[in-house]
Amino acid sequence: MRHSSGRHYTAIPGPSVIPDQVLQAMHRAGPNIYDPQQFELMKGIQSDLKTVAGTRHQLAMYIANGHGAWEAAVANLFSAGDKVLVLATGRFAHGWAAMARSLGVETEIIDFGLRSTIDQQAVHDALKADTAHEYRAVLACHVDTATSVLNDVQALRNTLDDTDHPALLMIDCIASFGCDRFEMDQLRVDVMVAACQKGLMTPPGMGFVFFNDKAAAIRADKSPVSAYWDWTKRSQPDEFYQFFGGTSPTHLLFGLRAALDMILDEGIENVWRRHAVLAAAIAQAINAWGSAGPMELNIQQAAHRSNAVTAIRVGAPDGTRIRDWVETHAGVTLGIGLGMAESNDPEWHGFYRIGHMGHLNHQMVLGMLGSIETALKALNIDHGGGALDAATSALANDQVSGQVSG
Template sequence: MTLSNGRSYLAIPGPSVMPDRVLREMHRAAPNIYEGEVVDMTAGLIDDLKQVAGTRHFATIYIGNGHAAWEAALSNVVAPGEKVLVPATGLFGMGWAEMARGIGAEVEVVDFGLKDGMDLGRVQGILAADEAHEIKAVLGVHVDTSTSLKTDVQGLRAAMDAAEHPALLMADCIASLGCDRFEMDAWGVDVMVAASQKGLMVPPGMGFVFFNDKAAAVRAAMPRVSRYWDWAPRAEPEAFYQYFGGTAPTHHLYGLRAALDMIVREEGLEAVWARHETLARAIWAAVEAWGQGGPIALNVADPAKRSHAVTSLHIGAPHGTDLRRWTEANAGVTLGIGLGMSNADDPQGDGYFRFGHMGHVNAHMVLGMLSTVQAGMKALSIPFGDGALDAAIEVVSGA
């Protein structure tokens, strides 16, 4: 006998839970890609994507995942041999740095570790010392999915301005868009990348690159840009296929239309951000209570540096892996692995796991997940403090 039968809950930090409404919109025969409905609705998708990103400038769609968006963004503004600065706060900052190396860029990585986030004063000092302005772009991850660290993007822009440095500010919002507050234009971000499978609640397969006039001018001066990655025809297409560099991802577009209707036109972006914040605080309250009598702890100590979309936790090896396997096998709740958190004492990362709480998620899902985790700790004889579920309920009931 297992209690996992029934509808499962994928509580990992992407792909996120997809609304039935999104899936229904995708479940259709292939449409005409030369005229008609899918052609007519695409301009509206671009407008709504800009609203979610907080920009009045340019939005482009690529058929690919977040890694594709990384490469697309870099290919338009960084030439081989040019230098970029990557202040990294986890695995995905390092990954974007590797992508930059792959296109021939010279990469300076400043590793700020896995728990404390960026030292913006240090970033400012590095930029101020670059008097020749060799650094062409600063690559910052808004929310690193591995560590759940959230970067102060406004502060990063302020550090660049204080150093009087002209580099582009590029932000990875793959894990945060539609979950944590982000305002591209107001925060002075020049290029932003995102993807479909997290806060936007659509299956993996689409990457998005947003850019402003400053970045467009850099692109115009590039010696060459790969024909496929070139954002110019995608941003201002003369023909429909140029939006996508070829055949449109038709069914993803239908799903995206439904998702953006839910985010922009119905719930509203401010309410979406508030919902994610409240549910995140409920999770933090529960974990902090558990930690009073057991080994579980939030990876990020400072609440201001915690993501509202994903929470990384340490519970000690092998408890992280054992707990994930118990919740999935016995209760139908799949938790995220401790990605990028291994160390010499825990080479497989068995002491870590993650909660994904992004996109189509609500109070009963989060409270059910927390109850399941507590049941798993009890079943596995992992000690924990009392009052965790009450603490989470207090947050939810006070919202």
């Protein structure tokens, strides 16, 4: 039986569900972009984004997706021939590295595979071996959306400190921003990139680069950056148009304002906690299904798993079968697996991902889990019982997963 009525739930790991408040805020006529109120709107958004990021430092905002934020961070700091160390725990650090290489930056990559967090000893050894301090920066993802790995940024900061290495610490929080706890200044992260379409619950189109004084000083010493990507005027404009180097993304700003109001009303601590509780319920359900079947969490240890996204292994072709079934029969779209789709490797049909970022509550998670369980029954895929019982118990107990601090 197929159903086309009822509200569809897109549970992919970004773009995330857009709240009605955000949609309604955008549903208005275009403003006069020269109205001083527009400048006040942008200033307020900039300030509130810094609050959510836990930084008193600077923020440059771009009309761009995450790739644009990646490019902006690299373009402002490095020149062709500079070298950076990239720590990969999935797919996205490789993407950032490729972006850096396309700008002539040399990248050295330590790849920790698809099921592990960063091994600090390996980073320690690489930094120690770099006696000439050639690495200008260490680049890593806080959360890799492909694998659902959560990296311990505090541990990474400690490794840089322990080795007395002056490299910048640059973190991609595109998946984790507003979902997994991250406090930029407390972690002494030098540069952080984020985007608006995941934890920030706004349609795609805005990318953010947060940077501290150390990064700003390096930028000041660097040869010119193109006027569009240069973060200097964007972060401290003396004329409103300079926030965006031209026409501002008016309606995204209206939407983002509403989303930030929701986050600040709830309180960022509560937002992080809500994500932790919902992620724990999802993990409990998957463990229960896996107790008598092929399903398993890609990242087993709760402390190493994101609260924004969960990657699941079930064996090919059942990942795709489950996704197809819930999309056509239950009105739920799940994420494809591990970024392998491009590779034509049939194994990629053995994965799926659940995005649980942003505008999410108990009933959405339980409906989504119930839909997956229905698919398992309809498709005769072996699975253990008690998944919804485990999830509802976790929610009833307000249980959280064992996250690291950063």
